[in-house]
Amino acid sequence: MTENERKTHYPSSGGISTSSDDGPKKLSGMKSHINPPEKEIPDAATLRDQWRYAIRQYSKWYSHAWGTAILAGTAFFALGWIIKGENPIPSFNTNNPSSSQNDKDHNTSS
Numbered sequence: 001m002t003e004n005e006r007k008t009h010y011p012s013s014g015g016i017s018t019s020s021d022d023g024p025k026k027l028s029g030m031k032s033h034i035n036p037p038e039k040e041i042p043d044a045a046t047l048r049d050q051w052r053y054a055i056r057q058y059s060k061w062y063s064h065a066w067g068t069a070i071l072a073g074t075a076f077f078a079l080g081w082i083i084k085g086e087n088p089i090p091s092f093n094t095n096n097p098s099s100s101q102n103d104k105d106h107n108t109s110s
Helices: 023-027 044-084 099-109
Strands: none
Touching: none
């Protein structure tokens, strides 16, 4: 196979095919499927096995997704704790200012 034979042929501008351009000819041929459709309806046992396999695969992917999300959340929480030096979630902060401090803040901002 030479270098010229390996090059991909693209349609010319405007989609008009020239004598040296065989791109549209290749597209109009039969399409081959990697997994062709079945010629007949499979029996019930085969469908049941395929359905069970699909459920197992979905369950595995679902649990992996949740595990990854929990791991990522924990990692980001830990990273925030390391960077900030304390709990990064403000609602869990135990160092709330006293009520008198809050009153002073509200009076000065008005």
